[in-house]
Amino acid sequence: MKYTVIRSNVKPARWWDFVKFLAIIIALSFNTFAVTEVAAGSSKAAEKAKAMKPFKHLSKESATCASCHKKENPGVYQQWGRSKHFGANVGCYECHKAKTSDKDAIRHKDFVISVIVSPKDCAQCHKSEVDQFSKSHHAKAGEIIGSLDNVLAEVVEGMLSFNGASPVAVNGCWQCHGSEVKVLSNGDLDPATWPNTGIGRINPDGSRGACTACHQRHEFSMRQARRPESCGKCHLGPDHPQKEIYDESKHGINFYANVDKMNLNSSKWVPGEDYDAAPTCATCHMSATSELPITHDVGDRISWTLRPAISEKIDAKAIKMGKKVKPWLDRRKDMKSVCNSCHSSKTISNFYEQFDSLVNMYNDKFAIPGNKLMKLLKKEKMITDTPFDDNIEWTWFFLWHHEGRRARHGAAMQAPDYTQWHGMFEVAHRFYTEMVPEIKELIEHAKEKGNKKSAARVQKLLDEILNSPAHSWYLGKIPDDVKAKRKADREKFNKRYLQDGK
Numbered sequence: 001m002k003y004t005v006i007r008s009n010v011k012p013a014r015w016w017d018f019v020k021f022l023a024i025i026i027a028l029s030f031n032t033f034a035v036t037e038v039a040a041g042s043s044k045a046a047e048k049a050k051a052m053k054p055f056k057h058l059s060k061e062s063a064t065c066a067s068c069h070k071k072e073n074p075g076v077y078q079q080w081g082r083s084k085h086f087g088a089n090v091g092c093y094e095c096h097k098a099k100t101s102d103k104d105a106i107r108h109k110d111f112v113i114s115v116i117v118s119p120k121d122c123a124q125c126h127k128s129e130v131d132q133f134s135k136s137h138h139a140k141a142g143e144i145i146g147s148l149d150n151v152l153a154e155v156v157e158g159m160l161s162f163n164g165a166s167p168v169a170v171n172g173c174w175q176c177h178g179s180e181v182k183v184l185s186n187g188d189l190d191p192a193t194w195p196n197t198g199i200g201r202i203n204p205d206g207s208r209g210a211c212t213a214c215h216q217r218h219e220f221s222m223r224q225a226r227r228p229e230s231c232g233k234c235h236l237g238p239d240h241p242q243k244e245i246y247d248e249s250k251h252g253i254n255f256y257a258n259v260d261k262m263n264l265n266s267s268k269w270v271p272g273e274d275y276d277a278a279p280t281c282a283t284c285h286m287s288a289t290s291e292l293p294i295t296h297d298v299g300d301r302i303s304w305t306l307r308p309a310i311s312e313k314i315d316a317k318a319i320k321m322g323k324k325v326k327p328w329l330d331r332r333k334d335m336k337s338v339c340n341s342c343h344s345s346k347t348i349s350n351f352y353e354q355f356d357s358l359v360n361m362y363n364d365k366f367a368i369p370g371n372k373l374m375k376l377l378k379k380e381k382m383i384t385d386t387p388f389d390d391n392i393e394w395t396w397f398f399l400w401h402h403e404g405r406r407a408r409h410g411a412a413m414q415a416p417d418y419t420q421w422h423g424m425f426e427v428a429h430r431f432y433t434e435m436v437p438e439i440k441e442l443i444e445h446a447k448e449k450g451n452k453k454s455a456a457r458v459q460k461l462l463d464e465i466l467n468s469p470a471h472s473w474y475l476g477k478i479p480d481d482v483k484a485k486r487k488a489d490r491e492k493f494n495k496r497y498l499q500d501g502k
């Protein structure tokens with residue numbers, strides 16, 4: 001491997017930088033492997049090297065599987081043949097072998113195997129990746145059974161007509177979030193739950209997740225895992241369009257223009273050393289940098305959670321529950337150090353101020369007031385406890401779950417069109433032209449039914465919100481300072497651009 005650039009430091013050089021530089025030069029001239037590992041020099045690296053050590057021969061069992069499957073499923077055989085596993089003599093049996101006591105074990109020819117190769121199986125050789133993954137939100141993505149959206153799949157959109165499951169969940173939700181894989185009494189895998197490579201799959205051995213969600217079998221190629229499309233299977237669409245956002249961002253533009261220079265198959269992949277055109281999703285959320293190791297916990301570098309109606313810092317829930325987790329500031333510091341491979345720290349801290357300003361404004365102007373209104377409507381029994389039977393529940397859901405998330409995600413990952421036209425514009429439209437009129441209607445309705453007290457309480461809250469400085473324009477009461485600024489801006493604009501009477 002050729003190292004073209006040694007990461008130049010934006011800070012003025014200090015004597016120990018010079019020593020480090022010398023050390024790297026010496027390391028390179030002895031053709032030592034990764035620069036990062038020289039720096040890390042930890043027992044972790046040693047542990048990993050042990051795990052990734054190839055076997056001397058292909059086992060007898062695996063040779064038997066392969067010789068028969070070469071004819072049975074030539075596609076599988078070819079893919080495996082191109083994989084690093086093949087080169088390391090990791091064969092079919094090493095991954096698929098099972099104990100007779102395993103819930104999903106099947107007797108197959110002369111062997112006991114399971115079709116599912118769970119994170120627990122991969123952990124025989126990739127323990128640190130599995131440990132990191134297992135504590136991530138990804139591993140918990142199968143726990144959506146009780147969620148609000150699940151009512152949509154099981155009740156509103158679908159019904160429990162397929163082995164006790166809703167075909168909407170089976171073919172929709174679970175293919176991204178993961179199913180709970182069930183073994184039927186005859187030993188077969190329940191077709192309602194398999195095939196499935198959802199990211200939080202609940203496996204028969206009790207482990208969580210599917211490494212194949214990102215590492216497609218049987219090549220397990222780095223090139224494929226690092227591309228944005230790997231994440232884009234799930235992270236797209238009206239409620240979390242990260243893939244579309246990336247494609248529209250300057251990062252996406254540069255990635256697609258320079259994909260041949262991205263060095264995607266390299267085993268060491270550090271921005272600024274092995275590539276520099278653009279970061280992919282993996283770069284920012286997972287990959288190693290000159291300062292950070294690879295992480296399989298995708299929450300490791302994000303400071304907000306933008307999924308709920310009201311965004312909160314990613315550690316807020318854990319703190320409330322008295323649990324200790326990596327603080328949001330440390331996560332942000334790590335993300336900033338990723339950016340720092342290609343940007344100055346000033347650019348990045350300004351970017352974070354822009355991003356935070358949008359999230360906070362969305363929270364204050366729409367999410368917090370909207371949430372209060374919805375809670376009060378429910379408390380006053382002006383809407384029922386049944387989710388999605390009242391029009392306004394759909395209105396509110398569109399506002400935060402689709403449009404509000406799009407705006408926040410657009411700001412997080414540099415897609416102005418998602419922040420503005422697919423985002424805040426839609427949020428405002430939804431709030432003023434649907435939510436407010438629908439609340440007024442509910443108030444009238446409550447009055448007609450003689451529920452005057454509830455109607456008055458909701459009216460009072462609505463008035464308070466609409467009379468607050470952020471919303472009073474809607475009542476024709478633009479605050480004087482805002483009015484004066486708009487007027488001055490308009491005059492300036494006219495003078496500058498419309499002087500020749502166009």
Ligand code: HEC
Pocket residue numbers: 061062064065066068069072092093096097108109111113114115
């Ligand atoms: C003598 C031939 C033969 C040998 C040896 C053999 N298999 Fe198979 N295997 C098959 C056939 C045939 C099928 C069914 C293929 C089909 O349905 O298209 C199959 C199916 C499978 C399946 C899929 C089962 C399912 O329910 O989807 C897996 C996984 C598998 N084999 C793994 C292995 C492993 C691992 C070994 C070695 C330990 C092995 N096989 C040895 C012939 C063989």
Ligand code: HEC
Pocket residue numbers: 065066069073076077080085090091092093095096115116117118196197210212217218220
């Ligand atoms: C590095 C581990 C690994 C190795 C090596 C491996 N497999 Fe697999 N295999 C998997 C995973 C992972 C799945 C998907 C199941 C899952 O998501 O848990 C799978 C699925 C399968 C399936 C069923 C999927 C389908 O699309 O029909 C077959 C058949 C299979 N493997 C055969 C083989 C054979 C034959 C070999 C050797 C030539 C082999 N595997 C080597 C990990 C492995």
Ligand code: HEC
Pocket residue numbers: 051052053054055084085087088090094095117118121122123124125126211212215220221222267
């Ligand atoms: C029996 C040990 C073993 C098992 C089980 C195993 N692997 Fe591997 N894996 C290895 C070894 C050894 C390498 C390194 C090969 C090399 O670098 O030449 C490797 C390499 C990889 C790589 C590629 C790294 C690179 O730099 O290209 C990925 C991705 C991977 N494994 C994923 C998995 C997944 C996912 C599973 C479970 C489905 C799994 N492995 C199961 C031993 C194993």
Ligand code: HEC
Pocket residue numbers: 144147148149150151152153169172173174175176177233234235236237240306307308
């Ligand atoms: C295309 C893949 C996909 C489908 C289909 C899908 N989801 Fe999701 N879901 C995601 C992703 C990706 C996220 C995380 C988004 C983010 O972090 O911005 C998510 C987030 C969620 C969350 C929020 C979790 C949290 O921690 O706040 C819930 C709840 C949820 N989904 C439930 C469902 C249900 C129920 C269905 C089916 C009715 C469904 N999803 C369908 C991909 C999907």
Ligand code: HEC
Pocket residue numbers: 119122123126129130133138199209210211212213214215222225226267268269282283286287288294296298
């Ligand atoms: C969210 C997607 C995703 C999931 C899920 C995932 N990986 Fe990875 N994995 C990646 C990416 C991306 C890389 C490449 C990181 C880089 O740029 O070097 C990677 C790298 C690896 C490597 C190579 C590490 C190295 O130091 O070179 C191994 C081994 C691996 N993954 C194993 C696993 C195992 C085992 C699982 C299941 C517990 C898993 N991965 C789940 C995306 C994923």
Ligand code: HEC
Pocket residue numbers: 228231232235242243244246251279280281282284285301302303304305306307332335409412413
């Ligand atoms: C330039 C780096 C960068 C790239 C490239 C990038 N992201 Fe992000 N991502 C971020 C930052 C920064 C945040 C917000 C971090 C915070 O909360 O502090 C974020 C937030 C997220 C979130 C959390 C959203 C939530 O609802 O809480 C998800 C999910 C996500 N990104 C997925 C992706 C996917 C998928 C891709 C590729 C299609 C991608 N990212 C590309 C930097 C990046």
Ligand code: HEC
Pocket residue numbers: 136137138140141142175176177197198199213214225230231232233234235281282285286298299300302305
């Ligand atoms: C198979 C579907 C799937 C794939 C592929 C996938 N994700 Fe996710 N991701 C999810 C779901 C579902 C969630 C929400 C989990 C939850 O909160 O319950 C999520 C959550 C996240 C989060 C938020 C984590 C947190 O702690 O809040 C980030 C960041 C993220 N994914 C990044 C990525 C990146 C980067 C990739 C690709 C390398 C990727 N994901 C691939 C489904 C997927």
Ligand code: HEC
Pocket residue numbers: 250251254271272275276277278279283284335336338339340341342343348351414
């Ligand atoms: C691998 C290099 C690389 C990494 C890592 C990277 N970027 Fe970028 N970034 C670029 C390139 C290249 C551009 C396009 C520059 C241009 O517009 O000429 C860009 C553009 C941007 C822009 C738009 C700037 C403008 O002038 O319009 C912002 C904002 C940005 N990046 C923020 C980030 C943040 C935040 C991170 C970390 C979360 C990050 N970048 C990580 C390479 C990178």
